[in-house]
Structure formats: structure tokens, C-alpha cells
Amino acid sequence: MSEENEALFSKKNIKLLTDPLDDNNPITVQVLGICSALAITVQLKPAIVMAIAVVFVLVFSNLIISLLRNLIPNRIRIIVQLLVVAALVIIVDQVLKAYAFDVSKQLSVFVGLIITNCIIMGRLEAFALANKPWAAILDGFGNSAGYALILVIVAFFRELLGSGKLFGYEILGHKAKTIAESTGLYHMGYENNGFMLLSPMALIVVGVIIWLQRSRNRKLIETN
Amino acid sequence: MNTNSNAYTFTFAIILVIVVAGLLAFTATTLKPLQEENIRNEKMQSILSTIGVDKSRDDAGKVYNDFIKKELTLKSDGTIDENPIVKAFKINLKNEVKKDPTKQRYPIYIAEIEGKTTYVVPLQGSGLWDAIWGYLAIDADENTIVGAVFDHAAETPGLGAEIRETWFEEQFIGEQFLKTTGDFSTNSFVSVRTVKGGSKADDLHGVDAISGGTITSDKLSIMIEERLQRYLPYFEKN
Numbered sequence: 001m002s003e004e005n006e007a008l009f010s011k012k013n014i015k016l017l018t019d020p021l022d023d024n025n026p027i028t029v030q031v032l033g034i035c036s037a038l039a040i041t042v043q044l045k046p047a048i049v050m051a052i053a054v055v056f057v058l059v060f061s062n063l064i065i066s067l068l069r070n071l072i073p074n075r076i077r078i079i080v081q082l083l084v085v086a087a088l089v090i091i092v093d094q095v096l097k098a099y100a101f102d103v104s105k106q107l108s109v110f111v112g113l114i115i116t117n118c119i120i121m122g123r124l125e126a127f128a129l130a131n132k133p134w135a136a137i138l139d140g141f142g143n144s145a146g147y148a149l150i151l152v153i154v155a156f157f158r159e160l161l162g163s164g165k166l167f168g169y170e171i172l173g174h175k176a177k178t179i180a181e182s183t184g185l186y187h188m189g190y191e192n193n194g195f196m197l198l199s200p201m202a203l204i205v206v207g208v209i210i211w212l213q214r215s216r217n218r219k220l221i222e223t224n
Numbered sequence: 225m226n227t228n229s230n231a232y233t234f235t236f237a238i239i240l241v242i243v244v245a246g247l248l249a250f251t252a253t254t255l256k257p258l259q260e261e262n263i264r265n266e267k268m269q270s271i272l273s274t275i276g277v278d279k280s281r282d283d284a285g286k287v288y289n290d291f292i293k294k295e296l297t298l299k300s301d302g303t304i305d306e307n308p309i310v311k312a313f314k315i316n317l318k319n320e321v322k323k324d325p326t327k328q329r330y331p332i333y334i335a336e337i338e339g340k341t342t343y344v345v346p347l348q349g350s351g352l353w354d355a356i357w358g359y360l361a362i363d364a365d366e367n368t369i370v371g372a373v374f375d376h377a378a379e380t381p382g383l384g385a386e387i388r389e390t391w392f393e394e395q396f397i398g399e400q401f402l403k404t405t406g407d408f409s410t411n412s413f414v415s416v417r418t419v420k421g422g423s424k425a426d427d428l429h430g431v432d433a434i435s436g437g438t439i440t441s442d443k444l445s446i447m448i449e450e451r452l453q454r455y456l457p458y459f460e461k462n
Contacts, residue, residue, distance in 0.1 A: 071236065075228065076236075098258035098259045103264040197381045
């Protein structure tokens with residue numbers, strides 16, 4: 001089978017999509033993009049918007065770089081990658097400010113910092129520069145989905161345990177000033193763990209995910 | 225084609241930069257009106273919520289003029305700056321507070337709900353990590369606080385960041401910043417302070433500070449005192 005006729009979702013292409021979800025997850029295996037995983041996972045909603053923004057930026061920058069891969073002068077390739085990523089990020093930031101103002105306020109500076117998200121430059125340099133557009137799109141989608149997955153898991157636990165809410169809804173009951181007035185778990189004397197709201201706990205949650213993943217997927221364990 | 229020659233590299237870079245710049249300029253120009261409307265509506269929403277009118281951000285823009293009857297720009301001596309170019313609503317307090325107090329302009333919003341006048345004074349100051357700001361609604365007696373809204377850029381979550389929570393803001397309702405109503409002299413002005421360890425129930429000039437957020441609480445007291453005293457000349461004249 002010649003490459004031209006390769007099916008859109010051949011086994012190889014599917015692997016591009018699914019590999020980064022587990023075996024080659026950008027956060028837990030490649031340990032990239034940790035900074036934003038710590039910063040914006042206090043609540044689910046901003047984490048999801050951040051994830052969508054990264055999906056958008058990575059898919060399109062991968063596609064654009066892959067289309068230009070034979071035209072980009074080797075000596076300035078990093079600058080060209082940066083320019084493409086920066087342009088896409090600014091577009092995302094502007095659109096959020098216009099259509100999702102509250103979320104944009106919550107994400108504040110972290111949207112701009114997608115530019116420096118190591119996953120993006122890493123995928124452009126390692127994959128898009130040497131592969132065809134369709135493969136690059138799949139790779140971009142797979143990697144950003146792997147990133148999104150971890151982000152959402154971390155945000156889920158941090159919001160639930162840190163403020164007793166999910167998407168801003170009080171899941172564990174309402175916490176009033178006194179135990180008697182509170183409902184749900186709070187009525188039984190439960191307290192939110194304020195530590196979950198601080199960045200160190202995000203790192204610990206990521207650590208726990210890495211541990212669980214490696215205990216289940218033995219081939220990820222380094223042997224040296 | 226030699227993609228590594230200098231001429232090609234320059235041409236490529238120039239074309240790419242022009243394309244990207246054009247694209248970004250187009251996006252920014254198209255979305256600007258929407259973004260500005262969001263910022264304006266948010267400010268209106270904050271002002272309205274200070275006087276007890278809770279609206280969504282989009283609705284706030286529509287009903288704002290039904291409640292806020294006057295927006296005045298004050299000079300430091302309490303007189304109104306009639307210069308039509310200086311719009312009270314458009315004053316950026318963040319820049320204003322950096323100026324000398326005599327050169328600053330002080331916006332004040334006057335609301336009327338069911339015939340009752342309420343003054344809304346904007347606040348701006350620095351917290352522990354970054355800026356804090358807010359609005360105080362003052363009753364027609366020009367002494368009692370009837371509403372407060374605070375917000376912050378980057379105070380510590382769970383600690384200083386609590387200043388934007390309702391339980392904290394509600395404490396300000398009913399507090400007074402003058403010892404004697406109607407006496408606007410410096411002797412009478414006591415502002416409203418956050419008190420570490422909790423304020424006494426009969427204390428009209430203090431509210432409970434936030435445990436673990438002492439520095440933010442203190443900075444908030446400083447902000448309120450610094451801003452409110454600038455409006456005393458105006459209140460004295462009216």
C-alpha cells in the first residue's frame with residue numbers, strides 16, 4: 001500500500017491519537033506542561049477551557065507547521081514555530097475576552113502562557129516538522145487530549161476536595177457559618193481541605209496519577 | 225530551491241510576519257467592541273451589586289441607567305469637575321491613585337432606588353500580592369454603609385482572596401465611617417477597619433478580619449480609609 005492511499009484512520013494513525021492518552025502521556029510520561037497543570041486546576045471549568053484552548057492551539061500549530069515543513073528555513077525554524085504558536089494563542093485570548101469573559105478572567109495570564117507550554121513546542125519540533133499534515137493533526141489532537149485528560153482529573157479532585165464543588169455546584173452540601181445550619185456532609189462536621197487549593201497539592205495529585213498509571217502499565221517503569 | 229540561503233530566509237521571515245500581523249490586527253479590531261462592552265458591563269454589574277441590585281453581566285448594562293442617576297467627577301476640594309471630557313465612568317482609578325491627591329479626580333456614582341439616594345464610592349488599593357479594588361455604597365445620611373463589593377487580582381486563595389466573598393462583604397452593611405453623622409472633620413472620621421480576632425458587636429467602625437489573611441485585611445482597611453477621606457469635602461458640601 002502506497003502512502004498516498006493510506007486510510008485516514010489506519011492502525012498507525014490511530015496509534016498517534018491514542019498513544020499520548022496513556023503510554024506516552026505528555027504530562028505523566030513525558031512530564032511536559034506541568035506548570036499549567038498546577039496553575040489552573042483549582043476548578044473544573046477553567047481547566048476545561050484551558051484544555052480546549054490547548055487542543056485548538058496544538059492542532060492548528062501542528063497543521064500549519066506541517067504544511068510549511070518543506071518551506072521553513074532550518075536556521076529560523078524555532079522562531080517560525082514560536083510565531084505561529086504565539087499568533088494562535090493571541091487569537092484564543094482575544095476570542096475568550098470577547099465571548100467567555102469570566103473564564104478569560106480566571107485563566108488570566110495562563111492563556112498567554114500556552115505559548116511557553118513545552119508540549120506545543122515539543123510536538124512541533126519532534127513531530128510536525130517531519131510528518132504529513134493529517135498525521136500532524138492527529139498527533140496534535142492526541143497529545144493535547146492527553147494533556148486535557150490529566151488536567152480534568154486533577155481539577156476534579158482539587159475542586160471536589162478543596163471547595164466541595166464541581167463546576168461551581170455544591171456537591172457535598174452547603175457550608176454555612178455554623179455546623180447546625182450546614183447541610184450534607186458539612187452537617188456531620190466535614191471540612192474542606194484548603195490545602196487542595198494550593199499548587200503543591202496539584203503536584204501531589206499528578207504524582208499519585210503517575211504512580212497509579214505505572215502500577216497498572218508496567219512497561220512505563222524505568223529500569224536502570 | 226535552497227531553503228538555507230540568506231535571501232530565502234529573510235524573504236520567508238518577512239512574508240510570514242506580515243501575514244501573521246495582518247491576521248492578528250484583523251482579529252483584534254473585529255473583537256474589540258465586544259471586549260470593551262464586557263469590561264463596561266462588568267463595571268456596571270459591580271456598581272449595581274453594591275446597591276443591592278443583582279443582575280447578570282449582560283443585564284447590568286441594560287438597567288444601569290435606571291438606577292444610577294448621576295455620575296460625577298470630583299476634584300480634591302469636593303467641587304464637581306464640569307469638564308465634559310472627564311467622564312466619571314471612564315476614569316481609570318488604577319492610574320488615578322498614582323497621582324498627587326490634589327491632582328486626582330474622584331468619581332462618585334449617585335443611585336436612586338425608590339426615591340432614596342445612595343452614593344457609590346469606588347475603591348482602589350494594593351493588597352498583599354497585587355491590586356485590590358471595590359465599591360462602597362453609602363446611605364443618604366452620608367455616613368452609614370449600605371453595601372460593599374470587593375475584588376482582587378491575586379490574593380491568596382482561601383485566605384486573602386475571601387475579601388470577595390459575601391460573608392465578608394455583608395459585614396460592612398450598617399457600619400459607619402464617622403463618629404458623628406454630619407460631622408466631616410478629621411476628628412470625626414474613623415473609617416471602617418478590619419479587626420483581627422473579631423470586632424465587638426457594638427463596634428460601628430470595625431468588621432471581622434479574615435483569619436490567615438491579616439495582611440490583605442489590613443491593606444483593605446488602608447484602602448477604605450485612604451479613599452473615603454477624599455470624599456469628605458464633597459459630602460460636607462452636600
